[in-house]
Amino acid sequence: MSLYFDAVSVLTAPASTGGSFKSRIYNARNLKASPAQIYALVIEASKWDILLKEVIENAGILKLEPKLTPLLALLLIHDHLIAKKGIAAPANHALRQAVERHKARLRAEFTKARVRRGCASVETLKDAVRKEKIASLGPQAAAAAIYPRWVRVNNIQSTLEQQLATTFAGYQRVEALSQLVGDNDDSAQDQGKGRGIGDKQQRRLRLDPHIPDLLAIAPGMDFTSSQAYKNGEIILQDKASCFPAYLLLGDDGSWQGNMIDGCAAPGNKTTHMASLLAKQSAGNRIFSIDASPVRAKTLQKMVSAAHANSTVTVLAGQDFLALDPNDPRFADVTRLLLDPSCSGSGIIGRDDVPKLVLPGSTAPSDKSKSRNQSKKRKRRHDDEADKTDDAPADSTITLSTSDENELASSHLDPERLNKLSNLQTRIVEHALEFPAATHITYSTCSIHMTENESVVSRVLASDVAKRRGWRVMRRDEQPAGLREWRHRGIRTEPVEKANGSGQSGLSVDLSDQDLEGCLRCWPGDDEGLGGFFVAGFVRDGSVDNWSRRVHESDGVDDEEGDSDSFEGFSD
Ligand SMILES: C[S@@+](CC[C@H](N)C(=O)[O-])C[C@H]1O[C@@H](n2cnc3c(N)ncnc32)[C@H](O)[C@@H]1O
Numbered sequence: 188m189s190l191y192f193d194a195v196s197v198l199t200a201p202a203s204t205g206g207s208f209k210s211r212i213y214n215a216r217n218l219k220a221s222p223a224q225i226y227a228l229v230i231e232a233s234k235w236d237i238l239l240k241e242v243i244e245n246a247g248i249l250k251l252e253p254k255l256t257p258l259l260a261l262l263l264i265h266d267h268l269i270a271k272k273g274i275a276a277p278a279n280h281a282l283r284q285a286v287e288r289h290k291a292r293l294r295a296e297f298t299k300a301r302v303r304r305g306c307a308s309v310e311t312l313k314d315a316v317r318k319e320k321i322a323s324l325g326p327q328a329a330a331a332a333i334y335p336r337w338v339r340v341n342n343i344q345s346t347l348e349q350q351l352a353t354t355f356a357g358y359q360r361v362e363a364l365s366q367l368v369g370d371n372d373d374s375a376q377d378q379g380k381g382r383g384i385g386d387k388q389q390r391r392l393r394l395d396p397h398i399p400d401l402l403a404i405a406p407g408m409d410f411t412s413s414q415a416y417k418n419g420e421i422i423l424q425d426k427a428s429c430f431p432a433y434l435l436l437g438d439d440g441s442w443q444g445n446m447i448d449g450c451a452a453p454g455n456k457t458t459h460m461a462s463l464l465a466k467q468s469a470g471n472r473i474f475s476i477d478a479s480p481v482r483a484k485t486l487q488k489m490v491s492a493a494h495a496n497s498t499v500t501v502l503a504g505q506d507f508l509a510l511d512p513n514d515p516r517f518a519d520v521t522r523l524l525l526d527p528s529c530s531g532s533g534i535i536g537r538d539d540v541p542k543l544v545l546p547g548s549t550a551p552s553d554k555s556k557s558r559n560q561s562k563k564r565k566r567r568h569d570d571e572a573d574k575t576d577d578a579p580a581d582s583t584i585t586l587s588t589s590d591e592n593e594l595a596s597s598h599l600d601p602e603r604l605n606k607l608s609n610l611q612t613r614i615v616e617h618a619l620e621f622p623a624a625t626h627i628t629y630s631t632c633s634i635h636m637t638e639n640e641s642v643v644s645r646v647l648a649s650d651v652a653k654r655r656g657w658r659v660m661r662r663d664e665q666p667a668g669l670r671e672w673r674h675r676g677i678r679t680e681p682v683e684k685a686n687g688s689g690q691s692g693l694s695v696d697l698s699d700q701d702l703e704g705c706l707r708c709w710p711g712d713d714e715g716l717g718g719f720f721v722a723g724f725v726r727d728g729s730v731d732n733w734s735r736r737v738h739e740s741d742g743v744d745d746e747e748g749d750s751d752s753f754e755g756f757s758d
Pocket residue numbers: 428449450451452453454455456457476477478479482505506507508526527528529591592614756
């Protein structure tokens with residue numbers, strides 16, 4: 188019986204609990220049942236919830252059995268009606284009996300629900316319920332609900348073609364993220380088996396249309412035990428986190444010189460850069476820098492795991508702001524990637540927790556209503572389900588965006604955001620000083636304008652940007668995949684996105700062309716991503732008044748008087 192209580196406990200855990208839904212189950216210390224069983228029960232029950240709700244309400248069980256809460260009833264009745272072995276509890280257990288004494292009624296309502304949908308078998312019924320659920324949630328919520336597993340092929344070790352022919356052999360290609368949602372019976376129990384991972388019906392993939400070598404796979408698939416993962420042939424990295432390196436380098440090999448990743452730990456973007464370089468190997472180097480010695484250790488491990496040691500030099504515990512742009516080591520640095528600490532406000536919440544549609548305690552007076560009111564169903568979650576609505580981000584098995592930003596849960600107020608914005612601006616401005624630099628990207632996993640478009644605007648207004656001819660990389664200059672990305676910079680912070688920061692209505696003074704050059708990702712839309720922002724800065728290299736400035740200011744750097752000094756790392 189502990190299985191059902193444990194499942195209720197993980198579904199109703201407070202929002203502050205960290206990690207993905209799956210990792211929370213596997214890491215929980217207070218659970219008695221096997222994590223695999225709990226996970227499988229929840230995932231499977233979530234596929235049937237709208238039908239189970241109908242059956243439970245029409246059978247009137249909740250009124251008759253006060254010991255059953257809606258969530259407990261849904262889980263138990265799922266196993267009673269659908270699981271091969273029935274309810275996993277002794278026959279004399281009070282809750283099992285509370286369900287089984289209504290078995291005739293439940294079976295009859297289940298049959299009626301099947302017949303109403305015109306389905307001859309449980310299999311076709313399952314498919315019908317899946318489609319009904321997608322239709323009732325709408326395509327956006329359906330896609331958000333399936334938040335895919337993103338897999339990037341590491342070109343240092345493999346190629347997309349090789350991976351499609353091995354790790355993903357037998358996978359069906361789908362065109363839309365919503366089609367990744369499988370309708371398998373036992374996929375949740377069938378994970379982690381190396382090659383050909385997952386249930387046959389869950390083996391679906393979508394080649395990402397924006398980022399080369401990136402695949403979206405059905406959620407819940409676990410590749411950590413696959414040979415490809417162990418060999419560093421595939422890396423698990425969220426799609427949005429792939430934007431900066433691709434925006435910086437593209438994949439046409441047109442770069443020259445060396446690169447810097449200035450805020451690099453844990454190393455997702457460094458290893459992505461190394462992978463892009465490996466496609467057109469020209470002996471370029473990446474200096475991968477992080478001010479935190481502890482996080483730099485993770486960075487070094489990730490670089491080694493990606494077999495990128497020959498390309499990447501890690502400068503552990505190095506403050507990027509303390510690097511001398513004129514250090515001869517960096518004389519050939521042409522491209523810099525800056526992904527500094529941010530508020531993490533775009534990190535998606537507990538979206539990987541299945542949102543179960545739960546039964547109410549009274550049968551609907553008009554039973555036909557239950558089918559016609561599908562759009563309202565989602566709003567009728569009871570308290571148990573509502574508590575599951577905002578859990579921490581996905582990515583059990585890779586370094587998620589939440590690993591990159593320790594500020595994700597910090598209180599956000601305008602003052603805090605402004606401090607972050609000041610530091611972010613300083614970091615980008617420092618990058619603009621590197622003598623040979625022609626391309627820079629700046630990114631955050633924040634949704635706030637203060638950390639995004641406002642930083643771009645401040646950077647463009649800076650002395651160094653003007654002096655050296657830096658401007659925003661236009662959309663038409665971006666790599667082909669990102670040119671097609673439709674979500675662009677915004678001029679005014681929308682109220683609904685201000686997210687408690689107290690900054691709604693904020694506006695930024697950027698041209699339409701510059702805003703069009705900025706790329707945004709929003710949590711909760713049909714792209715299956717969290718909130719993210721990236722902008723590229725470019726210069727053609729012919730404008731550089733460096734020496735004139737030093738001369739004019741008598742050797743004193745213009746920015747020395749800047750009162751916004753670096754305060755170390757509060758994150
Ligand atoms: C958002 S995380 C970077 C994530 C990383 N780009 C990735 O994709 O895996 C921000 C990192 O910047 C580092 N950082 C913040 N300020 C820095 C500075 N002034 N110099 C170097 N590193 C800095 C933090 O220690 C943190 O590891």
